[in-house]
Amino acid sequence: MDFDFSPEEQKFAEEVDAWLVENRDPVVMDHHRENFTQLSDTPERRAFMKKLAAKGWLGMSWPKEFGGQEIEGVYEYILNEALSKHAAPQIGKGVGIIGKTLIRHGNDFLKQKFLPLILDAEIEFAVGYSEPEAGSDAANMQLRADKVEGGWLLNGQKMWTTSAHFADWYWVGARTDQDKPKHDGLSLFLIDMDNPNLEVQSLPTIGKDTTNQVFFDDVFVPDEYLVGQRGKGFQMISEALDLERFTMFTLSPIANRSEVLADWVKEAKRDDTPLKDDTNVRRTIAHIMTDTAVAKALSTRFVCAAKSGGKPPTIESSQYKLFTTSLSQRVCKDALDIQGHEGTIMEGQDDAPLRGRFEGAYRATMNETVGGGSSEIQKNIIARRHLGLPKNF
Amino acid sequence: MDLDLAEEQQMVIDMAKAMLEEHCPTQLVRDMEDDADGVPADLWKQMGELGLNGLLIPEQYGGGGLGLLEGAFVYEELGRAMAPVPHFVSSVLSAKVLLAAGSDAQKDAWLGKIADGSAILTTAWLEPQRGQGEKGIALEAKTEGDGFKLTGRKRSVPYASVADQLIVLARSEAGVDLFLVDPNADGITKKQLLSQGREPQYQLDFDGVTVSSADRIGEAGSGWSTWNAVMHEGIILLAAQAVGGADRCLRETVDYANQRVQFDKPLGAFQALAHYMADASTRIDGGRVLVHEAAWNADQGRSISRFAPMAKLFCCETYRETTRACAQIWGGVAFTIEYDQQMFFRRAKALQLSWWDTPYLEELIAADVLD
Ligand SMILES: Cc1cc2nc3c(=O)[nH]c(=O)nc-3n(C[C@H](O)[C@H](O)[C@H](O)COP(=O)(O)OP(=O)(O)OC[C@H]3O[C@@H](n4cnc5c(N)ncnc54)[C@H](O)[C@@H]3O)c2cc1C
Numbered sequence: 001m002d003f004d005f006s007p008e009e010q011k012f013a014e015e016v017d018a019w020l021v022e023n024r025d026p027v028v029m030d031h032h033r034e035n036f037t038q039l040s041d042t043p044e045r046r047a048f049m050k051k052l053a054a055k056g057w058l059g060m061s062w063p064k065e066f067g068g069q070e071i072e073g074v075y076e077y078i079l080n081e082a083l084s085k086h087a088a089p090q091i092g093k094g095v096g097i098i099g100k101t102l103i104r105h106g107n108d109f110l111k112q113k114f115l116p117l118i119l120d121a122e123i124e125f126a127v128g129y130s131e132p133e134a135g136s137d138a139a140n141m142q143l144r145a146d147k148v149e150g151g152w153l154l155n156g157q158k159m160w161t162t163s164a165h166f167a168d169w170y171w172v173g174a175r176t177d178q179d180k181p182k183h184d185g186l187s188l189f190l191i192d193m194d195n196p197n198l199e200v201q202s203l204p205t206i207g208k209d210t211t212n213q214v215f216f217d218d219v220f221v222p223d224e225y226l227v228g229q230r231g232k233g234f235q236m237i238s239e240a241l242d243l244e245r246f247t248m249f250t251l252s253p254i255a256n257r258s259e260v261l262a263d264w265v266k267e268a269k270r271d272d273t274p275l276k277d278d279t280n281v282r283r284t285i286a287h288i289m290t291d292t293a294v295a296k297a298l299s300t301r302f303v304c305a306a307k308s309g310g311k312p313p314t315i316e317s318s319q320y321k322l323f324t325t326s327l328s329q330r331v332c333k334d335a336l337d338i339q340g341h342e343g344t345i346m347e348g349q350d351d352a353p354l355r356g357r358f359e360g361a362y363r364a365t366m367n368e369t370v371g372g373g374s375s376e377i378q379k380n381i382i383a384r385r386h387l388g389l390p391k392n393f
Numbered sequence: 394m395d396l397d398l399a400e401e402q403q404m405v406i407d408m409a410k411a412m413l414e415e416h417c418p419t420q421l422v423r424d425m426e427d428d429a430d431g432v433p434a435d436l437w438k439q440m441g442e443l444g445l446n447g448l449l450i451p452e453q454y455g456g457g458g459l460g461l462l463e464g465a466f467v468y469e470e471l472g473r474a475m476a477p478v479p480h481f482v483s484s485v486l487s488a489k490v491l492l493a494a495g496s497d498a499q500k501d502a503w504l505g506k507i508a509d510g511s512a513i514l515t516t517a518w519l520e521p522q523r524g525q526g527e528k529g530i531a532l533e534a535k536t537e538g539d540g541f542k543l544t545g546r547k548r549s550v551p552y553a554s555v556a557d558q559l560i561v562l563a564r565s566e567a568g569v570d571l572f573l574v575d576p577n578a579d580g581i582t583k584k585q586l587l588s589q590g591r592e593p594q595y596q597l598d599f600d601g602v603t604v605s606s607a608d609r610i611g612e613a614g615s616g617w618s619t620w621n622a623v624m625h626e627g628i629i630l631l632a633a634q635a636v637g638g639a640d641r642c643l644r645e646t647v648d649y650a651n652q653r654v655q656f657d658k659p660l661g662a663f664q665a666l667a668h669y670m671a672d673a674s675t676r677i678d679g680g681r682v683l684v685h686e687a688a689w690n691a692d693q694g695r696s697i698s699r700f701a702p703m704a705k706l707f708c709c710e711t712y713r714e715t716t717r718a719c720a721q722i723w724g725g726v727a728f729t730i731e732y733d734q735q736m737f738f739r740r741a742k743a744l745q746l747s748w749w750d751t752p753y754l755e756e757l758i759a760a761d762v763l764d
Contacts, residue, residue, distance in 0.1 A: 008592060053666065067668070100706040104697075128761060130725075133654075133727060135654050135655060135724055136724070137655040137656045140655070140656075159725075164640070175487075203729050203731070204729065204730045204731075205728045205730065206727055206728060206729075206730060206735045206738075206739070221695040248548070269522055270522060270523060270524045271522075271523050271524045271529055278752075280752055280755075296709070316416075329717075331455065333713075333742070336742060337746070337750070337751055339746075339754070340524065340525065340749065340750045341519050341525060341548070341549055341747055342521065342548070342748055343523075343746050344549065344587075344588050344590065344742075344743045344746050344747060345548075345549075345576055345586050345587075345588060345589075346586070346587035346588055346591075349586055351586055351596060352586075359404060359589050361741065362589075363735075363738075366720055366727065366728055366735075366738065367725065367727075367728040369721060370721065370724050370725055370727075370728070371725065374721070376665045376666065376721075376726065379665065380665075384585055386684060392664075
């Protein structure tokens, strides 16, 4: 047993950290953006991703023949944790979901066209799985793809496509076979976001940023932009999630909030008495720090399982996501309880404690227990696949 | 023992409900968010005409002279509607402070106007880096000649931009004193601070503001005991408000859970979700009766030193937990501005943190039980 990174991993972690300190830029790295820090949605953030690409840090785990370094996924984990700790954009959809799926299933045309762009940080993607009727039940997608001469015609609607308002390309699941069982009738496509028959409508959230719904009105997609085999869409989506465990949901932003809170409590006073002398506050901080350590333990557990290269660490990652997202919300709630009436001053104002970091985070984290597989879905997975309890839905 | 409502009590509820349904649609609540003044003229006028603004004020001052129990009925409806009105600071806190300790001249000057809604009074209580108890009052009232000079900073003063008078809690040589102060007096600067509940709140800086001793409410040094007694009554109404908000949030969620289908079933068919709703409903129903019991005890002239903080503690926690569970049940849409869930979600937490927060209430209850 060894809880430390190997010397090489440790060296890499330190290198990344030092580089991020050196390249610190408040325009690119802003903790108040909370979960939206991970997106490279502005020219400054895109330029930052170019710098990461120049360091050779994009696609490290890819095979050499596609420009990767064939090193272990744990390096991407280390990288993403460091990026999110500094509130910088993260490597995500392109290197992970799209790149890895294209490498395994894409035709040569798609590989040649997209993989170099991903490695150079020249391209941003939006991922469109969810629809009004396909949330937790992702296989229930209804977006219709009809075969026409030379390609496909797509009609319908996507919901919750984060990044659609700035992305260059769209990774979309659609129903190509209406008569087959719902898991077998789906296929994946890549679509140019400039397509005039796509209409993006923003869906503002109570977090800092916006997501989108996207409407398809006779969107033509040429044959070569079908990814992998027709009808294998759902399998590829699930496989991509498994391949992506390493980078899916970072702990650093949550650990960061716990530390920011503890640091604030160390200095804060109420009625001229140090807040840290208050027994209730001490207990709350003790519990937050303990739970943060457990979240770290659960993350260590799935990283080690993923490193072992055996079957995908589905249970480990479900347990990690379940525990960590609810902790994340609890930290924000507890922080506001500690701050009391001053906690109600809205985020972004100098008069608020920590400029309202926790008032904002209380809102921004509301979605964590829903997006990317809700807590109830994680519990179903743990109950059925781990404990062997009967399926009841 | 009997929990049935008398006919007149049911009438109060029906009247408030019908008026709010007509004059306080959710769109109005949204429109008032972050507004500098935040008082919708039509709604406020309606409330005045129906006698709601003077509900708790004795008839001799033009009010309805009703008790806290009727007040709780109305507050549950205000909570349900998320009504954006200065009723609590003006018609409850300020009116009760004046009734409890005001001079005849002070009462005559303001109670009638509060009752008909033609004047709005608000309270300037909280301060930066200070708590919600007596020790928290640090704004200085320095004796000068026949009067005082006020210097210091107040936070979270609701509706200060439209208020006709402030009731300021200040620290004098005698202890805590309450003063009636013109919000436009020389030396007062107001700055709006946006808040989680999104009602208008102001930071007020007092730079040597002159008040005369005739503007003090009550005996020298009696301010905190007046405020403490009034707050005990007031928080029962806020507990009712929390019950109303939680109840509406839950009902809308139950409707949604019956309609929304995933995996070929309505969401409510998943026990994982049904149990959240069952928990919330149990807390809401229990909380409501606790509120009524607290209000009833107050109206009977019995002590509410334990019931009042218990009611606010439990009902605000219920409101917050209900909005959390309901947001989970709605899934992604709860996170959008477009859906109303987020409005309950923010208000529930803001209400829990304001007007005596959880640690303060816990201490009041523990002290009542143990000391
Ligand atoms: C801000 C934001 C960004 C997003 N970004 C993207 C994106 O870029 N691309 C994309 O494709 N999607 C995205 N999503 C969609 C996200 O993955 C979905 O919101 C999520 O899958 C849940 O779906 P839903 O919102 O429709 O909720 P629903 O599926 O309707 O769930 C509602 C409730 O029912 C519960 N429930 C459902 N099924 C069961 C069951 N079997 N047992 C017990 N409980 C159950 C859920 O846990 C939840 O509590 C985003 C969502 C949000 C809010």
